[in-house]
Amino acid sequence: MTVIQFDPIRLSPEAQALRTEVRAFLRQEIDAGIFDPLQGAMQAKSNPEFSRKVGARGWIGMTWPKRYGGRERSFLERYVVTEEFRVANAPVGLHFTADRQSGPMLLKYASERIKADILPRITRGECCFCIGMSEPNSGSDLFAANTRAQRCDGGWKVSGTKLWTTGAHHADYMIGLFRTSASTRENRRHGLTQFLVDMAAPGIAVNPILNTLGQHEFNEVVFDDMFVPDDHALGEIDMAWKQATSELAYERSGPERFLETSYLLFELVRVLGSSPDVRGAEGIGRLVAQVHTLRRMSVSVNGMLEAGKDPMLEGSIVKDIGTVWQQQLPHKARDLAAFIDGDARDRERFDELLAYATAIVPKLTIQGGTSEVLRGIIARGLGLR
Amino acid sequence: MNDNSHMIADTTRRIFRELGNPQSLKTDTDRRRLWGALETAGLTRTWIPETLNGSGATLADGFEVVRIAGEFAVSVPLAESLLGGWLLQQAGIPTPLGPGTVAPVDVRDRITAGGNDALSGTARSVPFARDATWIVVMGARDERAFVGLIDRSLCRIQEHANLAGDARDAVALLDVVPSAMAPAAINLEALLLIGAAVRSMQMAGALQAILDVSVAYANQRVAFEKPIGKFQAIQHSLAKLAGEAAAALAAAGSAADAIASAADAIPSAAQFDAGTFLEVASAKIRVGEAAATGAAIAHQVHGAIGFSQEHVLHRYTQRLWAWRDDFGGESYWALRLGRMVAVNGADALWPMLAAR
Numbered sequence: 001m002t003v004i005q006f007d008p009i010r011l012s013p014e015a016q017a018l019r020t021e022v023r024a025f026l027r028q029e030i031d032a033g034i035f036d037p038l039q040g041a042m043q044a045k046s047n048p049e050f051s052r053k054v055g056a057r058g059w060i061g062m063t064w065p066k067r068y069g070g071r072e073r074s075f076l077e078r079y080v081v082t083e084e085f086r087v088a089n090a091p092v093g094l095h096f097t098a099d100r101q102s103g104p105m106l107l108k109y110a111s112e113r114i115k116a117d118i119l120p121r122i123t124r125g126e127c128c129f130c131i132g133m134s135e136p137n138s139g140s141d142l143f144a145a146n147t148r149a150q151r152c153d154g155g156w157k158v159s160g161t162k163l164w165t166t167g168a169h170h171a172d173y174m175i176g177l178f179r180t181s182a183s184t185r186e187n188r189r190h191g192l193t194q195f196l197v198d199m200a201a202p203g204i205a206v207n208p209i210l211n212t213l214g215q216h217e218f219n220e221v222v223f224d225d226m227f228v229p230d231d232h233a234l235g236e237i238d239m240a241w242k243q244a245t246s247e248l249a250y251e252r253s254g255p256e257r258f259l260e261t262s263y264l265l266f267e268l269v270r271v272l273g274s275s276p277d278v279r280g281a282e283g284i285g286r287l288v289a290q291v292h293t294l295r296r297m298s299v300s301v302n303g304m305l306e307a308g309k310d311p312m313l314e315g316s317i318v319k320d321i322g323t324v325w326q327q328q329l330p331h332k333a334r335d336l337a338a339f340i341d342g343d344a345r346d347r348e349r350f351d352e353l354l355a356y357a358t359a360i361v362p363k364l365t366i367q368g369g370t371s372e373v374l375r376g377i378i379a380r381g382l383g384l385r
Numbered sequence: 386m387n388d389n390s391h392m393i394a395d396t397t398r399r400i401f402r403e404l405g406n407p408q409s410l411k412t413d414t415d416r417r418r419l420w421g422a423l424e425t426a427g428l429t430r431t432w433i434p435e436t437l438n439g440s441g442a443t444l445a446d447g448f449e450v451v452r453i454a455g456e457f458a459v460s461v462p463l464a465e466s467l468l469g470g471w472l473l474q475q476a477g478i479p480t481p482l483g484p485g486t487v488a489p490v491d492v493r494d495r496i497t498a499g500g501n502d503a504l505s506g507t508a509r510s511v512p513f514a515r516d517a518t519w520i521v522v523m524g525a526r527d528e529r530a531f532v533g534l535i536d537r538s539l540c541r542i543q544e545h546a547n548l549a550g551d552a553r554d555a556v557a558l559l560d561v562v563p564s565a566m567a568p569a570a571i572n573l574e575a576l577l578l579i580g581a582a583v584r585s586m587q588m589a590g591a592l593q594a595i596l597d598v599s600v601a602y603a604n605q606r607v608a609f610e611k612p613i614g615k616f617q618a619i620q621h622s623l624a625k626l627a628g629e630a631a632a633a634l635a636a637a638g639s640a641a642d643a644i645a646s647a648a649d650a651i652p653s654a655a656q657f658d659a660g661t662f663l664e665v666a667s668a669k670i671r672v673g674e675a676a677a678t679g680a681a682i683a684h685q686v687h688g689a690i691g692f693s694q695e696h697v698l699h700r701y702t703q704r705l706w707a708w709r710d711d712f713g714g715e716s717y718w719a720l721r722l723g724r725m726v727a728v729n730g731a732d733a734l735w736p737m738l739a740a741r
Contacts, residue, residue: 004593004627006635008642010741019739087735262735270731276723284726285719286674289667292738293636300635314631321628375624376617382600382627384614 003313003381008296009303015077022084025057030088038349040089041263042356044217046128046170047091054092055125060099062123064107068115069123075250075306079299083255087262093167098122101251102129102175106196109235109243114196118173132162132176132197132221139164140373142177143189143241147223149178155229156180156195158203161222166367168206168219171199181238189241194234201226213359249315251368253301258294258322260364261329261357265291268333271340271350283336287329294322313381320374323364330358393446396426397453407458407700416516420461420484429463430480432471437479439470444648447471448586448641455590458700460551462486462513464583469521472576476532476567483518486511488556489573490580492713496524496533496558503560504533512711514554515542522558523569523576530572533563547707549700572656578665580712582644585637585668588676588708592630595683595701599623603686619686626682629675639741640668659725660741666718673715676705 029035034050054060059081064070082100085092103122106115121127138144147160158178168174174197181191199206203226208216235243265287272280297318304311334354340347365371379385404410404419423429431447433439451464465486472487473480488508489496496506504522514520520535535558543555600623603614613619643664647657657665680702684691691698709715726734 004596004631004634006631006638008635008639010642016740083739087739266731266734269726269734272727274727274730276727278720281723281727282716282719283723285666285721285723286670286715288663288722288726288734288738289636289670289719290674292663292667292741293632293639293671295738296639296741297632297635317628317631320624321632372621375621378624378627379614379620382596382623384600384603384620384623 004317005304005311006297006300006314007304009076009300011076011080011299012074015074015080018077019080019084022059022081025053026084026088026090029053029090035089035091037089038263038353040091041353043215044093045091046093046167048094048125050091051094051125053125054095055123058123060095060123060125061103061119064103064119064123068107069120075302076299079255079302083259083295086255086259089263094128094170095122095125097131097167098127098129100254101131102173104250105175105194105234109194110196111231114231118196127173128167128171130165130168130171130174130199132165132168132174134162134164136161136163140370143183143192145177145179145192147176147178149180149193149195149228152227155227155232158195158197158223158226158228161220163220164209164218165206165221166218168199168221169208169216173197174199174221175234177240187241191238192240193237194240194243195228196232196234197226197228198232201228203227211363213356248369249301249305249311252319252374253298253305253311253315255295255298257319258291258298258326261326261361262291264329264333264353264357267346267350267353268337271337271344271346277339280336283332287332290325294318294325298322313378316369316374316377316381319369320371320378324371326364327361330354330361334358389442390446390449393428393431393440393442394449394453397423397428397450398456400426400428401454401457401459405454405457405459406697407460408697410460413516416461420463423461423463424482429466429484430470432467433474433480437474437477439474439480444471444645445641448583448638448645451583452586452590452637455587456594458591458594458704459587460549460704462517464587465512465517468576468580468583469519471579472521472523472532472569472571473534473565475570478532478534478565478567481519481534484513484516485519485521486513486517487521487523487576487580488514489523490712492577492717496522498524498526498531498533498566499560501562502533502566503562504535504558505560507555507557509555510545510547510553510710511556513552514540514556515544515552520556522563523573525573530569531566532569533566535561535563547704547710549703549707551704551707553707575656577712578657578661579644579648581669581718582637582640582665584708584711585633585665585672586641588672588705589630589633589637591701591705591708592633592672592675592679595679595698595705596623596626596630598698598701599626599683599686602691606688613686622682622686626679626686629679629682633672633675633679636668636671640664643741659737662725663722663737664741666722669713669718670715670722673709676709680705 058071062071062073149156149158180193183191205222207220400422427440430439431442435441462484469485469487470480488511491509494508522533539561541557547553643661647661
């Protein structure tokens, strides 16, 4: 029988109690005008003041050891915080990447000195990270990366270009993937190393790239003989391909993989009103069944990770079908709302969100691993490759 | 899962491997032999407590038995007998030996009780009615739900089959006196929910099986000088099938888990709460959708051989399509779920989802 497993994991009463606390905090921030959930839906925002407050609550790096500023809470508790923030469209841009990916990466591979310096700052919401993976000639094919790090006295000199780097214009640090030697005939994945990069270092230029909506989220980052000290290399030199394992499952299976456009589902229910016709009601029912299933899958993967299992295959499945579902959502919502009067209450807001979601969803099946790459991983897990 | 759960699952799988191959299971004699082995192992009485001569396993164990049976495209009334046994034990009635089934299973059908406890009404599409020796009926008298145990020979059976050829008979009761009858601890709606959860688990098992059959075939079938599973187009199709099988497994497993926890509250609560309704409705909807998408991919990967009588694939796909209709189809549940969400309002949707 196949290896696929989705245990019916439930959130603990402690996690659900934490949810109440998170909702009260978000309500308070919204009421105080710190952020607007509807504006937040249409523009990913970074808000230093908000991130510092979240840090003070202990909700950044909350699974990390206490000696680095963490709270040693469970991954399912972190899951609750993440999904509540996502549904509220809270401005988490400053700390989200560090919380999800960069912090755990440092925890595993950085020197004690760096961990003691940077991790507590992340947990306080004072430290923003970006991820330097893609390049002009290396996207899905990560192992074609060509930005070069060459040995020099006391460290490395880096030259080359990273592309589509989300948030590089806000980031204090980057975790960058650089070529430290050539790939070998036996292993084309050989020769890449991950580095911690101080974005304030000389020799870095961050150039904005606007997306199709004219928004500035991603960038081109050009390195020109930038110096990186020796102890900023993360993990084994040339062996980065071995390092990205369980973190990837967290990245792929998080609630953001199916809740990024959730506002559209809620607004659809609002415009259809309390007594929709058969078509509208059935349509809502199917969408709710689908999103409920995705959430149960996502919780399951996070629960398996918490239990020390390695649900690489399951995590890839969640991202694949979650992002495809989100991509179809605007079109289904548009169909279901088609016969609602143009000047009906709430319709204007729905239309505005619909237009935004329609335009933004193409990115969902590309960022963080394209559907094609994920299906390749799934096929490998099934024993086809 | 504890040791006992593992033992139940292993026994189920062993019996089906030996006697339940859906392709070689052709005659009534074959099916009787399978049934006999399941009954001897106590698997048909999984949801009956030991005090009523059952095996006293947990609800979760029974759902796993049903899922494994689905991996073998089960064509004996195992799931129906489990369900019937559970209804009877709730009412304190001992379950007879032999295959049984339950009625009604069509959401539109009603059975009523008249004077002298005589039952009347017609239930359509009752699974395996002609093969069953007993039928558990649920109905209402004066708005109160009851459970009745009926000798099948007292019913008028009109034989019908679903598209897989399994019996889905119309059962007509005309003043039939049940051999036992008692007030039900649950209402008819609860039967529908448990039935839908049971069928969803069975379908999740069948979807896992067609994924396995398809992957094995793609690794073995050579075309254009290599196994077709080496072609990216086939790999991506099978990855999508895996996604559908995974969604079915997660949705059905979650619904079964919800029923198992909620059933602890019975008989103090005669019906399941809104959260359990969300779980079961979602499972039946999402698993039904997965059946349509998944079966299409499995057939496409198999090419012509998968469309032949001699290949096992159709035993699964035809049952997957047919099982969608039992205990409410996708549209039925989606309409009800959508109406519930609409009445509760947009701001209640996320809290409902997040509570699960």
